[in-house]
Amino acid sequence: MAPVDPALLQDLRVRVGDALVTDPAVLAAHAHDSSRAPSEGMPAGLVRATGTSHVSAALAWAHEHGVPVSVRGAGSGLSGGAVAYEGGLVVALDAMRRIRDIDVANRTAVVEPGVVTADLDAAAREHGLFFPPDPASARWSTVGGNIATNAGGLRCVAHGVTADAVMALEVVLADGRVMRTGSLTRKDVVGLDLTSLFVGSEGTLGVITEATVRLKPVPEGPQPTFRASFPTIEQAADAVAAIVAGPEQPEVLELLDALSVEIIQSFQPTGLPAEGAALLVGQTAGPGAIERAESILELCRALGATDGHVSEGDDLLEARRLANPALTAKGLRVSCDVGVPISQLAAVFRGIDDIGAAHGRRVAVVAHAGDGNLHPTVEAGESADEIAAAERVIDDITRLALSLGGTISGEHGIGSVKRHELPWQLDEAALDVQRAIKAALDPRGILTPGRAI
Amino acid sequence: MAPVDPALLQDLRVRVGDALVTDPAVLAAHAHDSSRAPSEGMPAGLVRATGTSHVSAALAWAHEHGVPVSVRGAGSGLSGGAVAYEGGLVVALDAMRRIRDIDVANRTAVVEPGVVTADLDAAAREHGLFFPPDPASARWSTVGGNIATNAGGLRCVAHGVTADAVMALEVVLADGRVMRTGSLTRKDVVGLDLTSLFVGSEGTLGVITEATVRLKPVPEGPQPTFRASFPTIEQAADAVAAIVAGPEQPEVLELLDALSVEIIQSFQPTGLPAEGAALLVGQTAGPGAIERAESILELCRALGATDGHVSEGDDLLEARRLANPALTAKGLRVSCDVGVPISQLAAVFRGIDDIGAAHGRRVAVVAHAGDGNLHPTVEAGESADEIAAAERVIDDITRLALSLGGTISGEHGIGSVKRHELPWQLDEAALDVQRAIKAALDPRGILTPGRAI
Structure with missing residues (x-):
């Protein structure tokens, strides 16, 4: 893409005034997002919208002139959807915060x-x-x-x-x-x-x-947290299936494998128990929440949990939320976001273990287990070769999830990072329909081109 | 639309075999649905699909030859979406029932x-x-x-x-x-x-x-039914808002005005209480269902209910389900399907009363009150003039719902019956986008043309 003509940018400035930012330092800071997607170059400008009229004027301008647009809020996306385009326009929405x-x-x-x-x-x-x-x-x-x-x-x-x-x-x-x-x-x-x-x-x-x-x-009363350790990942997965199928629906139901627990503990001692192959952490809310958490624990013990506890604090979930920074700090940098039907949780955990072993790389898994949504994270050095090697592990894990009736993305989206995987899940007709809708609504192809669909 | 050339029908028969039905009696029986939408003429043929390949072959044929297609399951739609097209093709799916x-x-x-x-x-x-x-x-x-x-x-x-x-x-x-x-x-x-x-x-x-x-x-335990009568519709509406905002979420929460109750009772004595201006009927399920139903009743009494009862049977809901046939039998033939935000329930009930009075026609209202979804039904003779006059009442009620932040259809859809109301709710850009998507996915416009969007 050729750089945007300065006269064009002047035209945009007439339309949006001071909302247009061309300071190179600001542009550079907005060129990437929180994913591992590489930079695609420097955008020509950024519109920090304070109202709908700014967004409307910016898109009308980009539409007229065929300028590619990336859109961002906090830039926290993990799939590369908000990475800026070389010579493109960034529409930033962080100032529209009312x-x-x-x-x-x-x-x-x-x-x-x-x-x-x-x-x-x-x-x-x-x-x-x-x-x-x-x-x-x-x-x-x-x-x-x-x-x-x-x-x-x-x-x-x-x-x-x-x-x-x-x-x-x-x-x-x-x-x-x-x-x-x-x-x-x-x-x-x-x-x-x-x-x-x-x-x-x-x-x-x-x-x-x-x-x-x-x-x-907001549910009345306490929202207790519960945890249970399991000797094997299969037992933990079976417990998840039994809890989800049972009468006491939890608010939160997360599963961490032993490696994730170990890494979080070494990153910041949080009191997570270190025993067993897997740790289930969850929360209940509403009437009888404590009794319901106890009842879930009882179910876990019947299914092999060796250690279980109900507490009133939120500490365990805070520890769970540390997973991402902890894994990154310990060199597990390349993560994904697959999903499987609940009944396949044990199978996917086993398969991920095998894939990690075959590639000779450690893989830590934290999962929104109650939804069958997993975030396996693969160890890798910082070089492009290392990242590419870890991505091959992710590709294998993704194919495994699909073979179990799963999905290539449960919650992070496709962006640029997972776009090559789209045809693994969607058939040709579905891809065609997505492209047809895109072409009908954005005939000049200016909005986040080349990503997501 | 000109009649389909017999040679074209022969081509369709080659593709779908005996699934193609051209018996005029069968075609006539499938020409309309359960709505008040008038017949649009006789279809040229009907494909009673027993598998996806029949549907695929039928649409490919219609696409090639530009034949309009209506699609039907049981033909129970209330908005005219399944009415056949003159010279068109009906795709019937009732035989795909595995x-x-x-x-x-x-x-x-x-x-x-x-x-x-x-x-x-x-x-x-x-x-x-x-x-x-x-x-x-x-x-x-x-x-x-x-x-x-x-x-x-x-x-x-x-x-x-x-x-x-x-x-x-x-x-x-x-x-x-x-x-x-x-x-x-x-x-x-x-x-x-x-x-x-x-x-x-x-x-x-x-x-x-x-x-x-x-x-x-399936929730364990009984699913009790509760009912409460209110002296005024405002009190009933306030009770609905309080129940929905409260801790005891019901499975079902229906509101019938006095006219609906009276008509159901005269159609088939069901034991619905005749007192008051409005009757709230609901159900609870799951742990403590009976206590929760009692607790909802208590709330109703605090908000003015003069009569309340919890029972184990499903009779009251059965009576509620009689509303449609009862209203039709008693000459209330023209219904609609508006929705409002919960906070506007009292306002919409009052306004419907006023509109009925202004038109000099009785209007009975049953509502899925917990969702703010109402089915006002207007009395009308069987003549086209009478139906048209009742439809003017419906139009006024629909505009009222929209003015209260509501919708022209909560659950019945647009079909042909409500298509003239679409621009009342959707802006020009939204209508354009719907048309663009339709054109992108069905460029020859064969699928249910002229309806829904």
Whole structure:
């Protein structure tokens, strides 16, 4: 892509004023995201939108001139979806961070896309409500990015994914037109479900400039944490299946293999028990939460757990949230995000072990086990060769998950990092349909080109 | 549309064999659906598919020759989506009625589209599971039709709409190609969410030939029914809002106005109490269900209920399910399907009263109150003039719902009956996007043309 003509940038400045940033240091800071995707070069400009009209003007400009656009909230994505394009435009939404409304009676909130997810949750809690989506990045990722990637997280096992919390959107289309989707009602079947189409579309179809989301009442009483250690990963996986099928639905149900536990402990001593091959950590909430946690533990013991405990604090989940930084610090740098049906959890853990051994690399696995969503992370040096070698391990793990009826991405999305895997999961007709929708909505192909679909 | 050339029909017969039906009596019986939409003439043929290959061959033929296609399961739709086209092709899916798999461990079922919804539910219950979607038509409507319209029902307040139960689809595209969407995992963010796009698309984008759906465990213990009578509709509406916001989430929460109660009682004495302006009927399930129903009743009494009762049987809900036939039998023939945010329930009930009075017509209202989804039904004679006059009442009610932040359709879909209302709710950009997607996926416009979008 040739550099953008300075006269064109001047035209954009006329349209968006000071919202256009061309300071090279700022551009460089916004050229990449939190993934391992390599930089694609320096963007020509960045529009830090403070309102929908900025986004609309920026996209209209890019549409007219065929300039590739990347979109970002906090840049916390793990799949390369927000990496800037050489000579392209970055639309940054982090300054659109107003919570416009919290409607307690209808349990909805209207937010701008740059609101940090945990800030929305905190604002809702002032009214006895909470925002269910809870990605591990909630303290820095934004609602808009969470919606654009249909983010998951720890509470999905109880509350579903981000898509389940989105009722209505304001979206700027590729040509700058502003569209509203969805409604404020709990049921709405009017035309095609464009809300769901834009959720998880990773910036390829439009830019979300406002969202109406569902809130839920904060459960009364304590939210106890439970943990159980298992001698074998199979026993732990069987316990997950039994818990999910049982009467006591947990809020959170996470599984860490022994290597993950060991690495988190050596990164920061958190009191995670070191025994056994796998550690199950979870939470219950609502009426009888403590009794229900005890009842889940009882089930775990019946299925072979050698150690179990219920506590009132959140420490164990905090330790779980340390997994990513701890693994990175210890040289396990290349992770993925596969999913399998619950019944295949034991099989996928066993298979990952075998794949790691065959490649001669350590693989640590933490899993949103209640959803069958795993994050295996492979050890690798920092060189490109090392990363490439680790990615071959990830490819094998991904093929394994697919062979078990699984998915190449449970919650991180495709971006650029997983794009080569798309045809492994989607058939030719589905790929065609995705491309046809993309072409229909973004005929000049300016929005996040070459990614996600 | 000119009649289909006999040579063309012969070509179709070569492709689908005996699945092609041209018996005029059969065609006439399949020319309309359960809505008030007028007949559009006689179709040229009907393909009673027994497998995906029949559907694929039929659509490929229609695509080649530009023949309009209507799709039907049981023909139970209330919006005219399955009415046949003059000289068109009917694709009938009622013979594709195999339940291919019930996977107890993963709590999923794989079904053909013609499976009757209640049959799937019954099959699941043999394994201690149930199929959450529960439209009032469940005993005769089909899973495929429920998915194509994103059907609602009585249990949505607890379990969401049909979309929430759909994990993966096999779809035949307009040109006959077969596509798979979604996955068997609880989380999946791979490319655009085509599953959600096809759910509720009312036959405009493709024909669903297989669905993988979520099942849930049958709650243990009794599922008590509760009822409460209120002196005013405002008190009843306030009680609904309080129940929905409260800790005891009901499985079912229905509201009937006095006229509906009176008409059901005169149609078939069911023991519904006749006092008050409104009757709330609901159900609880799971641990402590009876205590929770009592607790809901207590809340109702605190908010003005003059009569309340908890019982173990299902009689009250059976009476509620009689509403449609009872209203029709008593000359209330023209119904609609609006939704409002919960906080506007009282306002919409009051407004409907005023609109009925202004038009000099009785309007009975039954509502899936916990979802803010109302079915006002207007009295009308059988003549076209009478129906048209009642439709003007419906138009006013629909505009009222929209003015309260509501929707023109909560669960019945648009079909042909509500198509003139689409621009009342959707903005020009959203209408354009829907048309663009339709054109991209069905460039010859053969699938359910002129409806839904």
